[in-house]
Amino acid sequence: LTESDVREWLARMEGCVLVAFDTETTSLDPLAAELVGVSFGASPGEAVYIPLAHAYPGAPEQLGVERGLALLRPWLEDASRAKVGQNLKYDQHVLANHGVRLAGVAHDTCLEHYVLESHGRHDMDSLAERFLHEKTISYDEVTGKGASRIGFEQVDVQRATDYSAEDSDVALRLHEMLHPQIAADAKLDFVYSRIEMPVREILFRIERNGVLVDAEQLAAQSRELGQKMLEIEQKAYTEAGQPFNLNSPKQICEIFFERKGMPVLKKTPSGTPSTDEEVMEKLAQDFPLARMLLDYRELTKLKSTYTDKLPRMVNPRTGRVHTNYGQTTAVTGRLASTDPNLQNIPVRTAEGRRIREAFVAPPGHVIVSADYSQIE
Numbered sequence: 001l002t003e004s005d006v007r008e009w010l011a012r013m014e015g016c017v018l019v020a021f022d023t024e025t026t027s028l029d030p031l032a033a034e035l036v037g038v039s040f041g042a043s044p045g046e047a048v049y050i051p052l053a054h055a056y057p058g059a060p061e062q063l064g065v066e067r068g069l070a071l072l073r074p075w076l077e078d079a080s081r082a083k084v085g086q087n088l089k090y091d092q093h094v095l096a097n098h099g100v101r102l103a104g105v106a107h108d109t110c111l112e113h114y115v116l117e118s119h120g121r122h123d124m125d126s127l128a129e130r131f132l133h134e135k136t137i138s139y140d141e142v143t144g145k146g147a148s149r150i151g152f153e154q155v156d157v158q159r160a161t162d163y164s165a166e167d168s169d170v171a172l173r174l175h176e177m178l179h180p181q182i183a184a185d186a187k188l189d190f191v192y193s194r195i196e197m198p199v200r201e202i203l204f205r206i207e208r209n210g211v212l213v214d215a216e217q218l219a220a221q222s223r224e225l226g227q228k229m230l231e232i233e234q235k236a237y238t239e240a241g242q243p244f245n246l247n248s249p250k251q252i253c254e255i256f257f258e259r260k261g262m263p264v265l266k267k268t269p270s271g272t273p274s275t276d277e278e279v280m281e282k283l284a285q286d287f288p289l290a291r292m293l294l295d296y297r298e299l300t301k302l303k304s305t306y307t308d309k310l311p312r313m314v315n316p317r318t319g320r321v322h323t324n325y326g327q328t329t330a331v332t333g334r335l336a337s338t339d340p341n342l343q344n345i346p347v348r349t350a351e352g353r354r355i356r357e358a359f360v361a362p363p364g365h366v367i368v369s370a371d372y373s374q375i376e
């Protein structure tokens with residue numbers, strides 16, 4: 001809790017070959033998260049938590065984020081101080097939010113396990129149970145769930161210590177179990193040390209930079225999509241002989257299978273006729289109404305997922321959209337994009353291609369598109 005305690009711990013870490021660390025924050029969104037505390041694991045079974053911004057009635061006096069980081073910055077930014085953690089790309093973003101450039105990331109337990117067992121679950125709770133045979137304290141146990149969830153800054157400092165220090169300790173112990181298995185296999189070692197670890201750093205930079213989006217262009221397209229949806233609705237009403245809700249499976253069933261007498265090609269687990277895409281594609285060959293419904297659904301998806309949503313995901317500080325690239329999601333080694341998913345924007349339809357046009361380069365720059373033929 002005090003400056004002298006932190007200095008004492010830093011002096012202790014001077015003699016460590018590798019130190020595990022973990023951040024506790026105000027948000028799961030890496031670019032919005034602010035620091036609440038940080039933990040360090042120096043040797044197995046021994047870790048410390050430095051609370052910086054816990055705020056609740058009766059909370060102990062803490063150093064504060066500014067003073068705490070002033071003390072920790074030299075160690076965090078020193079490339080010669082080897083660090084290990086679980087999914088450190090997140091922690092690197094959090095520190096960057098406070099102007100700290102994390103250096104010396106030597107290992108990441110998430111990537112170690114991915115290289116060893118790409119098909120498994122790579123979260124820390126699962127890894128601790130599988131390799132250490134221990135049940136760790138979960139985030140939900142500390143902060144609660146749903147509507148009653150509290151921010152980490154409201155978590156009791158002692159409880160936060162148990163949780164965060166355990167994370168650093170578990171990361172260190174997992175590394176000691178996982179890394180020797182990688183080091184013993186030249187091919188795995190190459191993938192881990194020459195591909196996955198360097199790519200981790202590049203992905204951090206790509207996520208940090210984000211991508212510029214023309215929000216006005218998207219807003220205009222949203223209006224156009226809305227207009228097209230209304231037109232399709234009117235045509236569908238005419239074809240059906242009455243108005244109905246194109247978003248209601250119950251009303252679609254009544255119109256399609258009862259009034260129009262379309263064949264029931266598949267049923268849902270509850271026994272009602274299915275109105276999924278596969279069924280509609282088959283019906284569309286003979287019934288114009290089914291084609292109208294498919295077109296309507298396609299436009300609804302584009303509007304709700306992209307043209308309406310993307311402008312809301314622009315970071316107010318940077319004016320850009322910052323996706324998260326998951327390095328450990330796909331067994332094949334390809335990346336996965338989430339929040340927002342920039343990999344699933346349709347390219348086969350004119351509307352989908354127009355959404356892609358909204359990703360722009362700032363003045364004086366260009367966007368370069370590169371692709372390679374996939375060899376499975």
